[in-house]
Amino acid sequence: MDNNSLLFDVEILDPEPPIITPYKTVRMSPEYSGQWLVAGDLDNDDEMEFVSARNEDQRVTAVSAYKLDGTLMWTWGNADEGKSTLSYDVPMQVYDINDDGKDEVILSDECYLIILEGQSGKQLAGYPLPNELKVADCITFADISGIGRPTDIIVKTRYTKLWAYTSDWKEIWSWSPNDGNMTCHHPTPIDIDGDGKDEVLAGYTMLDNDGSEMWTFRSGKVDLKRGHLDCCRIAQTGQRAEDFRFIITCCGANLIAMLDGRGNVIWEIDGHHFESPDVAPILSGGKQVFVDLDHRPYGDSPVWLIDYEGNHIGSYKTRYSRHHRLVDWNGDGLYEIVLANALTICDGKGKRVASFEFDSKFKESRTEKKSGDPGPLVSVLDVTGNGSGDVVLHTDDSIFIYRNPSKTKKKQIFADNFNFTLY
DSSP states (O other): OOGGGOSEEEEOOSOOSSEEOOSEEEEOOTTTOOSEEEEEOSSSSSSOEEEEEEEETTEEEEEEEEOTTSOEEEEEEOTTOSBSOOSSOOSEEEEOTTOSSSOEEEEEETTEEEEEETTTOOEEEEEEOOTTOSSOSOEEEEOSSOSSSOOEEEEEOSSSOEEEEOTTOOEEEEEOOSSSOOOBSSOEEEOOSSSSSOEEEOSSEEEOTTSOEEEEOOOSSSOGGGSEEEEEEEEEOOSSGGGOEEEEEEETTTEEEEEETTSOEEEEEESSOEEEEEEEOOSTTSOEEEEEEOSSOTTOEEEEEEETTSOEEEEEEESOOSOEEEEOSSSSSOOEEEETTTTEEEOTTSOEEEEEOOOSTHHHHTTSOOSSOOOOEEEEEOOSSSSSOEEEEEOSSEEEEEOOOOOOOSOOOOSOSSSOOOO
16 A cells, blocks of 8 residues: 555644643652653552663663652662663563562662562562573563463573573573574563463564474565564464464564464565554454554654554654554543654544643653653553553653543553563
């Protein structure tokens, strides 16, 4: 489908009315905060808390935790050490790893995986990383052991090797590609064979729960060895592996593709650096894919709407498209598109729904890229507890929470769960 036959091809740069004001604003301690932000219930009070981190080449250097009212709960690490900006996943997650009803903060320091008590920041455990791994590239939780909840921990190098451990740090398996391919940014755990144990998409290869290789994706359009798997989204599950659908993007190979659970290609689109896809019913009649096109000049940063059959059906043009999320903002069961840098919510038909009031030092940098990522970053979380997705825009020093006005009781999709990733 060429641009002349698209459903829409619209430029979205700056906010326009109606303007949504924040429900809450949290100002973070700049000495201990950064652009990496994860969330969970740290003190079992049925209210969400936020945890922010600074890093040095991914090693977590400083951490701060905040209540919704802006109260600083605790800090960890060294003030002002490392940097607040990021261009990769920072190895820090929030998750109830010990099943005590309270979320812990799990992070990678140099040569160690550290587990902190969520309520106090007190260290509960410190596990040595494998000798080949100085700092975990990311942290992923999976149910490889088949106990009914994700308590196994996957750590990895940037592009060459993964290790899986139990929650008490017994190695389950390790794996490196032996075909010249790289791994991925963030592994995707999912039980595709119905045995109650997670398989792991560890790049272009799907690993069984014992670490053995099940299949490897082969493209009919591009040489995958030109790069690595950027991102994977689970678009569809089922009773059989062939019923599953994955949307993957390939850095360097400039490809987006839909695969089934056996690694077969449903469709492929090449020619652009597709980065982070989101999948949901954006238009009536089924699901669609929304994805940013990265590695382009600042100011020329489009996002594409692609139908489930792999046809490009619409585009928004932005200054910077990297950070986006889908949210059902009006409760009708269809998902709207949050374009974080443009401070805007759009629908799947080329129309602006609303814009966000935003007050931060990033306000200038988002219109003129001076250094680093102009931000803001975005998450969709049920902050207010009404079952709907609230929008969280954040920088390295501030969190802005926008309450979802819908009263829907329909189950919504939340991408920003305990396996949070920038990709």
